[in-house]
Amino acid sequence: MNDNKEYLIKTDDGTTTLFSNEYDQAMHSTSGAYAESLLKHVIPSGILEKQQKTLNVLDIGFGMGYNILALINEYYYKKQNNTLNIISLEKEKSYAQFMDKIRFNDERDKIYSFVKKAYSQGEVHDKNINIILKFKDARKIIQDLDSETFDAVFQDPFSPSKNPELWSLEYFKNIHRIIKKEGILTTYSSASHIRRALIEAEFHIGKGPSVGKKREGTIASPSPLQNGLFSEDISAILNDPKSVPYRDSSLSLNRESILQGRINEIKKLKE
Secondary structure, eight states: OOOSSEEEEEOTTSOEEEEETTTTEESSOTTOHHHHHIIIIIHHHTGGGOOSSEEEEEEEOOTTSHHHHHHHHHHHHTTOOSEEEEEEEESOSOOHHHHTTOOOSSTHHHHHHHHHHHHHHSEEEETTEEEEEEESOHHHHHHHSOTTOEEEEEEOSSOTTTOGGGSSHHHHHHHHHHEEEEEEEEESOOOHHHHHHHHHTTOEEEEOOOBTTBOOOEEEESSOOTTBOOHHHHHHHHTOGGGOOOOOTTSOOOHHHHHHHHHHHHHHHHO
16 A cells, blocks of 8 residues: 555556545546546536637636646637636645646647646636636635636536535535536536435536446536436435435535434434
């Protein structure tokens, strides 16, 4: 076992991710770190298919910055002329030492330098692209963001069982407030209690793509989705005692309290 708090590991698409001993998991699928960002967030969000002049993206869980890297790389590939405004939320400020070791050996390296600069300086601006990093508990930041601001939200913290603070019903209610009516939230999780939290937060939900060894993700929007879940699937989720969502009414509970609260609620339902 590696005793370091974090360390880099290679994934199957040749890109590198970071393993966190605090959360006891890697930031990305070992099937492909960059591929996960592209295929589970950027493409299913449909953000670069929008024709409006300004596109606003909220990236929750900056990590190694791959979601932003994949977004900007696709932006350039499609020769977009929109203004792209990205706000990324991250609790840790210690990842620069790992990011400096990452190489793609292609055109992504230049873009990644721009992303790393945003991480070290807090913000960068270049022509039509603006990136702002906010280092704080994401629960606090989202409460201060303006309503109906974002065209896409990349929901990408560590997994619900490891990082429940960023997967509660109250958290998703705040995300619902700040996303536009036609906006799309993307996440790698398809857990029933996460989908129920989204449903109870008044999102319409559908299946997101699977990537490598990871099963399907979830997409969500305040507006009905073209390929949303069937009503019987929604009913099955709502009627499943195991789908009880995490609750954090003050958006300030610690990890253990949120986890235990859900366990207690399920236990009462079964009794």
